[in-house]
Amino acid sequence: MSDPTPLPDLPVTFRPGHTRAVLLTAGVVIFLVISGIALLLENLGPGSRLSFIVTGALIFWFLAQLARVKVVADRSGVTVVNIVSKRRLAWAEILRVNLRTGDPWVFLDLSDGTSLPALGIQPGIAKQRAIADARTLRALAEAHSAPSALPHEPRS
Known part of the structure; x- marks a missing residue:
């Protein structure tokens, strides 16, 4: 039989740290890339630019929900x-x-x-x-x- 697992001091939080870092980093990068594309494309109107930025923000929000x-x-x-x-x-x-x-x-x-x-x-x-x-x-x-x-x- 193995040694008993030592009990940590409470409270203790368990999170998937690496997965969380990957998801949040990907969310920030995707938001910045989509927003950058929206700002760099000259033939887009203000409404189209806003829709790009909102789409990037929604993708970031979804990945942040996965990371929470x-x-x-x-x-x-x-x-x-x-x-x-x-x-x-x-x-x-x-x-x-x-x-x-x-x-x-x-x-x-x-x-x-x-x-x-x-x-x-x-x-x-x-x-x-x-x-x-x-x-x-x-x-x-x-x-x-x-x-x-x-x-x-x-x-x-």
């Missing part, structure tokens, strides 16, 4: 911020933290029988970092989950 994903763990629970949603979970709601081979990101098995993707931990560019983050989140979930207050009664 994160998982924040604190003493009372976990906040999962995905592309278009944000969900707050108490520690007791998280039954298991999964990152299996081939998974695009971590999945949280919840007490209501559902599974929640946590895009803030993804093994895309930095696989070892994602594995370490998943182990840390799993150790935090296990450490903060309250055991059942009622003992299991044998069935007759």
